[in-house]
Amino acid sequence: MSAAASRDALAAVDDLLSPLTAIRRDLHANPELGYAEHRTAARVADELRALGLEVTAGVGGTGVVGVLRNGASDRRIGLRADMDALPIVENTGLAHASCRHGVFHGCGHDGHTTMLLGAAWHLSRTRRFDGTIVFVFQPAEEGLAGAKAMIEAGLFARFPMDEIYALHNWPELPAGEARTRPGAIMAAADRFDLLVEGRGGHAAQPHTTPDAVLAASQLVTQLNTIVSRRIAPSASAVLSVTRIEGGSSHNVLPASVALTGTVRSFDAAVQNRIEESLRAVAAGVALATETRIDVAYTRYYPATINDPECAAHALAAAKIACERAEMAEHPSFASEDFAFLLQAKRGAYLWLGQGRGLGFGNGDAPLHHPSYDFNDAIIGRGVAWYSALAEARLSA
């Protein structure tokens, strides 16, 4: 796609940028946690109604769905954005910083919501498509599976669609660039919680109680060998122990020690092997140290798997909306609950660059960092991407 086509696509949405930036900053200043996006959902529903869309609120908690029809075709495309913020204390010093201490749009979902509203605005006025566009504004992406809640509330049965697409802003990529890939793009995320129980006792009498601290230490080192020793080097996975908690004094052996961590993977066989190995390590350490080790293993988000054809459609639209768009070589080890939507429906997920390339500015700060801010300079790109995708998939 030529640079001229990209300029035309951006010019077509240029008049929307000022009001959309105001909406984005209003959402940023008023962040809401998962399933509590009441103000945000009301704002989204109001904006969609004002554009003449059919709006249904309360889909899977605070989810909102808007439907826009044009022409006679029965083809249908879904476009999704997430609306929730994170429990982080913002440290940006920006004029539009959060008014709610400890709640922060540290992942840019304020930007995603704004860009999808912008697409609804643009597509409802240009109507260069034949079919139905379903705009999906989901709650609770950050660990609370809002996408799953919307599916369980009948999302695909009540609002049929053939394909569904989403994007995420990507600080590591320069603003104006985009990446996607066929197959796995985001990892499956699992959580494990281990409780090591001894009996507790005097530190000077170690022979009288199983040592929960020592057992926990052995667990940490053994768990870190699972990926390196039991998973093929050609496969990809991560296991990190992230929290270890126990003990209260220098002269007391604690009765218990708790460990928490996460596992990321892309392939079900690898995921199964890691869980099975983790349980075996826990059983072995328990036996060797005469402790009791309880294992809770939770698979909370599956891997996000792009349909190869849909990834190609997403890339083609990104070539219209962005200066540079390519297939990415590697997936990310972060996770995303869009995975649930892609398990139920073919589609694709795209990374939209938002780094300013000026060092550690707000647009360059990593996702979930207290200094992060969504880069308003990419609003037009996101609006153009959603719009170009809908127009291409529903071309007359």
Ligand SMILES: [Zn+2]
């Ligand atoms: Zn996030």
Ligand SMILES: [Zn+2]
């Ligand atoms: Zn996010």
